[in-house]
Amino acid sequence: MSNIQSLTYFLPELILTSSAMVIILTDVFFRGRNRNRLIWLLSLVALGIAAIFLLLQTTPPDAIFYGALAVDPYSRFFKWIFLLATVVIYVVSPYSRELDNNPRHEYYLFMLLVVFGLFLMASALDLIIVYLSIEIVSIGSFVLAGFLKQERLSNESSLKYVIYGALSSGVMLYGLSLLFGIAGSTNVFDIQAALSGVPDKAHLTLAVALLLVLTGFGYKIAMVPFHFWTPDVYQGAPTTITAYLSVAPKAAGFALALRILGITFGSSPDMNLGEWLPVEGLPFGTLIAIFSAATMTVGNIIAIQQSSVKRLLAYSSIAHAGYMLMAAAILNAQAVSAIMFYLAVYLFMNLGAFLVAIFIHNRYGYDEIEEWKGLGFQAPAVAVAMGIFLFSLTGLPPTAGFVGKVYLFSVLIEAQQFWWLAVLGVLNSVVSLYYYMRILKAMFLDSEPTGERISGHPALSGTILLLMIPVLLFGVYWSPLMNLVRSSLEFFSPGM
């Protein structure tokens, strides 16, 4: 589709970028006291309009800008996830005291740009777009992670993020250029077509290219051994941003990796019922399985020793990436839908847990587990919600996390492959139960009631309680969500 025609399909993204421009101009010309409020409101309105246009987009799968971007239900599903996560973070950001000493309007601006990048990641079909979108997201995130300018940890976080990000995107770019060199095109479908005719000699190059690209994707989803940035960045960044980073870019990373790698290295280009094709000497499925095993085990084992809740949740989010990779080791429709389902559920439970961390941080200014003592009496509703988020993260019924995990495990079992990985996943869940219990224990068991009550801003507590609803609802009745995922399992492919 030509560029002009494409624009109609690009409206949500256009809204995001143009409103970012408006915000920059507002920032320059409007100097009133309510600047923060105004910009906050503008961004929310922009997100709302983008959501409306996204809702109106019901066309069958298609590619726009001469095949550079896909417009299909698959990318729309992820865009909803990004929008939802962003709105949640926007709603609570004015009430996070951490951010009080910094100009929030810049923060809102950068978040809008990150959302734009995420939208591109979910629909990229071209290596150039892959790289560009990852960079847009990364640069925005670097700034946001270092947003607390007066705090050493936040600066450290930003710097580490930049260094790791630069290195891994450099490595990935090298891999992408090798792919381009082999295939002679940057379009993934061309690459897929070219790869099927690759002479044997080129296989080593292909394997190297694949590993290099995987590094870049692995960095985005915090896959072991490319996870080293995660704990420090998550700890140092403002908690709102940590929550955001742990959900939205991770989902985008999965969306991108599944689509790009699935098309180029999967057995069927339309991604329905495929499997990973082994590049000579490199059994890809097994490789992912090993990465998955390493990711969940390392994440969980290190999480045990953490005393800071933010760090604990950071490591646990690594572990969750590992669970999702478990299904990625099998590349069929069921696996992709299981990952999508889990990401949707993970959005609610992980954001919920981080919002409670913001709640605590607002009160005490620290995020050590110690500070959580007695929360069960001081703010019972929030504590119960946290309990539910933690049970869901562990994967206990009747919460959505349980259903999500059931799907992930059942992928392996249905495929009758990687039994060891399923068992390892189970053992890891037990380990995770232990450290989630530590928070639970601090909240409910470690101290006697003192009669003191703490309450946060109603917007914050309200959002926490709202997030609890889907976590419980999808734990008992998840058909609607699963049906949505199933219907989103439609990809653009040129053969159509």
Next chain:
Amino acid sequence: MDWLAQHLLTLIIFLPTVGAGVILLLREAQRGLIRRVALGTSLVTFVLSYFIFKGFEAGDAFQYVEQVPWIPNFGISYQVGIDGISLLLVMLTTFITPITILSAFNAVRQRVKGFMVALLVMETAMLGVFAALDIFLFYIFWEAMLIPMYFIIGVWGGENRLYASIKFVLFTMLGSLLMLVAIFALYSQGNAQLEYYTTSYLELTTLKLSPMTQTWMFLAFALSFAIKVPLFPFHTWLPDAHVEAPTPGSVILAAILLKMGGYGFLRYCLPLFPEAAVRFTPLIVVLAVVGIIYGALMAMVQPDMKKLVAYSSVSHLGFVVLGIFALSLQSVSGGIIQMVNHGLSTGALFLLVGMIYERTHTRQIADYGGLAGLMPRYAAVFLIVTLASIGLPGLNGFVGEFLIIVGSFNTQPVAAIVAVVGVILSAIYLLWLVHRVFFGQPAVALSGIGETGKGPKLPDLTSREWAVMLPVLGMVIILGVYPQPFLKRIEPSVTTLVNTYWQATAPAGIDQADVEIIDENKGNK
């Protein structure tokens, strides 16, 4: 009325949760009301379950079956129903829960609201486990028990409650997650053979699984159940959990939670994986017998009363597992009856230990002596319960142990003989306990109490405590003297279970003679 009859089982399962919801709306300060609502709910549940017991027609089919599609895309439905095996355990649950709640009036004085909510939610989960006929539903109820129990031990428990609660949760979770993997595998096998997805228990039992698949699945299920029973050597969480839990928690744990292991073996392991069960029977029987002897020996040397009772549970549940895996009509029936008996008598022992602890704040046996003179009625009740637990003819324990041992002689003679030694040992440690606590010179710590008026008083059983104990004592005697109404309802289901089991496994090396023995036994009853 028809509607009520059709939905009776669902009503029973979820009524406690409704009660819990009502309690949530009350304020902590309305303690009396909270307690009355909790007790009322559980009593109504019991009365309703009595109608099920009355209306249950002896037969091996599932009754009161209800099925509502839940997640139709995946073949998951809400399906409940009971047969003779689950009937008794459902009754036990509804019977014990009100007693536990009544005992909590004394034992739990802080954060009453939370406790009652946890207890009632537990009741729903426990009833759900026994009644579920959908394997997915079963798993959800099974896991749902974990959370309230964690809090019951962790919030209202003793000194070392944090350690105990975490240990309990980790042990249970480890087992149940492996079971979950096996459930998926079963689900996927079901799709391969039936060509549609289903999680219905009744449909999954029709599958023909290869020996290898059976072995793995059996191991995964059996580990989960063995931890719950607990079978030696997976029992180490039990003494900690029991000692640290508050009295009502211990009672629920001993009386009902531990039964889920045995129930799981009967309901899932044997019918689903008969060939693997045959292969592992020797191993499990050996573990059961080791558990009987080991638990008894450990109980003998415990200085703490609650720990002694906890280890006696390990020993008594060894009998249950032996009965189940001896796989004759008598032994399996005995195993089920013994589960109920153990629920009653061990539950009662925990209640009694709790009562004396509330008065003296010590559970060390060495601190007691001559209590019979100070609290004669308490002593009498304690003695009756102890004798029931030992298995004195005329009381409930006898029926179960007798059936188990007689039944096991046919199929597992050596194990049966060793198990008899266990009976003797249990007489030794329990009677020795009675001897040290109730007879002899009053211990220094207790002497003077009541006479000089110094220190805590030792009043005899209060009327509320009588209200707690009398129903249990009644059941102990009824089951001991006239178990027929109960056995009559169990038997058809057990006969079917045992027969299908032997038929399914007959070609695999068991000759026809054994099958005939079973048939004869059936005739003998």
